[in-house]
Amino acid sequence: MADPDLYRTKEEVEQHRREQDPIALFEERLRAQKLLTDGELEAIESEVAAELDAAIAAAEAAPIEPVEDLTRFVYTEPDGAG
Numbered sequence: 001m002a003d004p005d006l007y008r009t010k011e012e013v014e015q016h017r018r019e020q021d022p023i024a025l026f027e028e029r030l031r032a033q034k035l036l037t038d039g040e041l042e043a044i045e046s047e048v049a050a051e052l053d054a055a056i057a058a059a060e061a062a063p064i065e066p067v068e069d070l071t072r073f074v075y076t077e078p079d080g081a082g
Contacts, residue, residue, distance in 0.1 A: 027041065
């Protein structure tokens with residue numbers, strides 16, 4: 001999100017997405033081999049969306065971490081226990 005992507009043209013980015021996107025390429029391969037239908041893909045996308053919605057809801061419902069705990073377990077604890 002912090003990268004404004006000013007060093008590439010929009011056309012270059014779109015071309016890369018069309019030609020190099022591993023997810024899209026994998027989807028194309030599965031479709032070509034008749035291993036994936038539109039209905040199956042829609043079901044997968046719905047399942048993923050539901051899982052993401054549940055994770056977001058859980059994160060939003062969780063209590064806010066106290067400021068003094070924000071650096072816990074980032075570095076070794078002062079008493080040497082971590």
